[in-house]
Amino acid sequence: MTYCAMDFGTSNSAVALPDGDTVRLAPVEGSHTTLPTAVFFNSDEHTRAYGRAALAEYIDGFDGRLMRSLKSILGSALADSVTELGDGSGIKYSEVIAIFVAYLKRCAEVSAQASIERAVLGRPVFFVDDDPKADRLAEQQLETAARSVGLAEIHFQYEPIAAAFDYESRLTNESLVLVADIGGGTSDFSLVRVGPERMSRLERKDDVLAHHGVHVAGTDFDRRVEMATILRELGYQSLDPQGREVPNRIYFDLATWHLINTVYTGKRIGELKLTKHLYRDVRHHERLMRVVERRLGHALTARAEEAKIGVAAGGQTMIDLDDVEMDLRLAFDDVQLVAAGAEDTLRIVDAARETVRAAGIAPGAVDALYFTGGSTGLAFLSNALRDAFPEARAVFGDRLASVATGLGIHARRVFQ
Numbered sequence: 447m448t449y450c451a452m453d454f455g456t457s458n459s460a461v462a463l464p465d466g467d468t469v470r471l472a473p474v475e476g477s478h479t480t481l482p483t484a485v486f487f488n489s490d491e492h493t494r495a496y497g498r499a500a501l502a503e504y505i506d507g508f509d510g511r512l513m514r515s516l517k518s519i520l521g522s523a524l525a526d527s528v529t530e531l532g533d534g535s536g537i538k539y540s541e542v543i544a545i546f547v548a549y550l551k552r553c554a555e556v557s558a559q560a561s562i563e564r565a566v567l568g569r570p571v572f573f574v575d576d577d578p579k580a581d582r583l584a585e586q587q588l589e590t591a592a593r594s595v596g597l598a599e600i601h602f603q604y605e606p607i608a609a610a611f612d613y614e615s616r617l618t619n620e621s622l623v624l625v626a627d628i629g630g631g632t633s634d635f636s637l638v639r640v641g642p643e644r645m646s647r648l649e650r651k652d653d654v655l656a657h658h659g660v661h662v663a664g665t666d667f668d669r670r671v672e673m674a675t676i677l678r679e680l681g682y683q684s685l686d687p688q689g690r691e692v693p694n695r696i697y698f699d700l701a702t703w704h705l706i707n708t709v710y711t712g713k714r715i716g717e718l719k720l721t722k723h724l725y726r727d728v729r730h731h732e733r734l735m736r737v738v739e740r741r742l743g744h745a746l747t748a749r750a751e752e753a754k755i756g757v758a759a760g761g762q763t764m765i766d767l768d769d770v771e772m773d774l775r776l777a778f779d780d781v782q783l784v785a786a787g788a789e790d791t792l793r794i795v796d797a798a799r800e801t802v803r804a805a806g807i808a809p810g811a812v813d814a815l816y817f818t819g820g821s822t823g824l825a826f827l828s829n830a831l832r833d834a835f836p837e838a839r840a841v842f843g844d845r846l847a848s849v850a851t852g853l854g855i856h857a858r859r860v861f862q
Contacts, residue, residue, distance in 0.1 A: 448463065448558050448562055448564075449464065449562060449563075449564035449566075449857055450462065450463055450472070450551070450558070450564075450565050450566075450854075450857070451469070451566040451567075451568075451608075451850060451853035451854040451856065451857040452547070452550055452551075452554075452566070452567050452568065452592075452850075452853070453568045453605070453608075453849045453850035454517060454546070454547060454550070454567065454568065454588070455483055455517065455630060455631075456516075456517040456518055456629055456630030456631030456632070456664070456665060457482065457514075457515070457629055457630025457631070457664055457665065457820055458480050458482055458629070458630070458820060458846050459474070459480065459481060459482075459483045459546075459550060460472075460474065460479060460480045460846065460847055460849075460850035461550050461551075461554045461557075461850065462850045462851055462853055462854025463554060463557060463558050463854065464854070464857070464858055464861075464862070469851060469854030469855055469857075469858060470854075471850060471851065471854075472553055472554045472556075472557035473557060474553045475496065475498055475499065478497075478498070479847065480846040480847060480850075481496065481498060482497050482498060482501060482514070483497075483514065483515070483516055483517065483546065483630075484496065484497060484500040484501055484512065484513065484514045485512075485513045485516075485549075486499075486500035486501070486503045486504050486510055486511070486512045486513075487510045487511045487513070487531045487533075487537075488503055488509075488510040489508075489509045489510040489511075489531060489532045490508045490509045490510065491508070492533075494545070496549050501748075504744065504745075505748075509532055509533075510531065510532045510533070511529070511530065511531045511532045511707065513529075513542050513704075514703045514744075515630065515631065515703040515704055516539070516542060516546060516704075517543075517573075517630075518631045518704060519539045519540075519543070519704055520543070520573050520583075520584035520587050520588055521573045521574040521577070521580040521581060521584030521587070522580070524704065525538075525539050525543075525587050526539070526540055527539060529542075539704075540587060540591060543587070543588070543591045544591040544592075544595055547591050547592055547595055547597075548595035548596075551565075551595055551596065551597065562596075562597070563597060563598045563599060564597070564598070564599040564600075564861055565592065565599070565600055565601075566600075566601045566853050566856055566860060567588065567589075567601070567602050567603075567853075568603060568605040568608055568849055568853050569585060569588070569602050569603070569604060569605065570605055570627075570631070570632040570634050570661075571604055571605075571606065571632070571634040571635070571636070571657045571658060572632065572634075572660070573585065573632075573661075574661060575660055585602060601856075601857075601860050603853055603856050604634070604636060605627050605634055605849045606625040606626070606627040606634040606636035606638075606657060606659075606818075606849075607625070607636050607638060607650075607654060607657070607856075608848075608849050608850075608851075608852030608855075608856055609627050609816065609818040609843060609848045609849050610623055610625045610636060610638040610640055610852065611640075611645075611852035611856055612818075612843060612844075612848045612851045612852035612855065613625070613640065613814075613816045613841065613843060613848070613852075614640035614641065614642075614645055615645070615855065617640060617641055617642060619641060619642075620639065620640070620641030620642075620643070620644070621639075621640055621641060621813040621814055622637065622638075622655075622807070622811060622812055622814075623637075623638055623639075623640055623812070623813060623814045623816050623841075624636070624637050624798065624801065624802065624812045624814070624815050624816070624838065625637075625638060625816045625818065626798060626815060626816065626818070626819070626822065626828075626831055627849060628664070628794065628817075628819040628820075628821040628822050628827065629663050629664060629819040629821060630663055630664040630665050630820060630821070631661065631663050631665060632659055632661050632662070632663050633659055633662055633663045633793075633794045633797055633819075634658075634659035635657060635658050635659060635797055635798050635801040636654060636656070636657040636801070637654075637655040637656045637657070637805045637807065637812070638650075638653055638654050638655065639655065640653065648859045648860070655805035655807065656801050656802070656804040656805035656807075657801060658798075658800050658801040658804060659797060660793050660797045662790045662793050663794075663819070663821050664751075664819075664820055664821040665703065666790050667754055667783075667786070667787045667821065667824070668701075668747060668750045668751045668754055669702065669750070670786040670789075671754050671778070671783065671786050672746060672747060672749075672750035673697065673698075673701055673786075674782065674786040675750070675753070675776050675782070675786075676746050676749060676750060676765060676767065676776065677700065677701060679730070679733060679767065679770070679774065679776065680697070680700075680730055680733045680734040681697075681730030681731060681733075681734055682694060682697040684725060684726065684727060684730055685726060686724040686725070686726065687723075687724075687726060692724045692725060693721070693724070696709060696714075696718065700737070700743045700747075701747065701750075703744070703747060706743035706744055706747065707743075709738055709743065710738065710741055714738070715735075715738055715739065718734065719735065729771075733770050733771055736771070737770060740769070742769060742770065746767075746770075749766070749767070752765075753765050753778045754824075755823075756778075757778060757779060757782075757783045758783070758823055758824050762777065762780070763777075763779075764776065764777055764778070765777075765778055780826070783824075784826045787824075787826065787827070791826065791830050794827065794831070795830050795831055798831055798834060799834055802835075809835050809837070809838075810837045812835050812837070812838040814838055814839045814840075814841050815831060815832065815835050815839070815841065816841045816842075816843060817831075817840065817841065817843065817845075818842075818844070818845060818848035818849060819849070820845050822842065822845055828840070828842075
């Protein structure tokens with residue numbers, strides 16, 4: 447009986463397995479060793495799809511329910527609430543998390559050709575900011591989901607510390623590294639002393655000088671982009687005839703993955719129809735109603751994410767909103783992206799600085815700044831962190847796999 451290490455991420459997930467004296471990532475979708483953390487409950491064909499396949503079926507127009515950002519539900523009362531699947535049936539959010547963890551476990555077992563009942567699971571420094579009780583609840587909910595699918599022995603490790611283990615495996619000298627693990631849901635930092643002579647130690651508590659994090663990351667940038675562009679075309683921050691802003695709750699719900707489906711109820715749609723008189727520009731209300739009645743919320747959020755990625759890769763892109771209104775397209779560039787993400791960037795940089803302050807270490811004593819997590823591909827964000835620690839060497843790990851690999855390294859030490 448072997449074991450695995452799971453990186454259950456907000457945006458992407460991966461599984462590591464032992465491989466002789468090292469670790470390897472298991473294929474989790476075709477030949478891919480990472481996959482988007484997404485499940486699509488296809489009510490047309492009564493099937494489930496995961497990862498890229500889930501997104502493809504949703505985009506192709508199958509009826510059903512797409513679930514993303516599952517990790518962000520942990521620690522909230524929403525985890526035990528029931529959500530509709532589009533065919534008249536319902537399921538608890540916590541059960542959806544268990545279904546996705548079970549899928550990762552099956553992939554690991556197929557790759558290992560063995561049953562797996564032991565695992566190391568990654569966790570952010572804080573599932574929930576400034577709420578220790580909710581944070582403990584989040585870990586308990588994830589552990590319960592993992593045990594429900596057959597994982598009997600479970601250990602947790604902080605994700606940025608796992609990334610430090612991955613970085614350490616390539617070092618020849620001792621180093622003081624600040625790990626910046628910025629994914630889809632959280633930005634986590636750990637200040638860790640690493641080096642080849644420390645690698646064989648199972649207990650590394652004394653090497654972890656401090657860790658800190660905030661519940662702000664990639665999906666928050668997506669939300670900011672959507673609010674600053676797409677949703678303004680639907681009336682966000684527009685004014686009513688008396689000069690007051692129109693009610694904004696609908697827009698915040700449309701920009702938040704796990705709340706989008708709440709706007710599709712008959713009651714919400716009926717209430718929105720009655721707000722037409724509040725809009726000076728009636729086109730805003732017409733577009734909003736089209737989005738709600740055609741259930742385009744998830745598609746619009748995906749467009750915002752695509753725009754963010756497109757600008758990060760090339761500097762400018764166009765957001766196509768033909769399904770909302772023919773020939774409705776919005777230009778989006780790096781200046782707008784930086785402006786949209788400015789507040790969240792400051793919070794993330796402050797969290798990094800607080801990590802080093804908590805350790806009692808001067809910023810100049812940090813030898814390396816190790817970047818991992820999908821959102822470290824945003825140049826403006828990684829540059830802001832580099833500016834905060836100008837004397838540290840910037841090192842970029844595998845954005846989607848460093849944590850899983852580090853968790854696998856830790857699992858070898860725990861189970862072997």
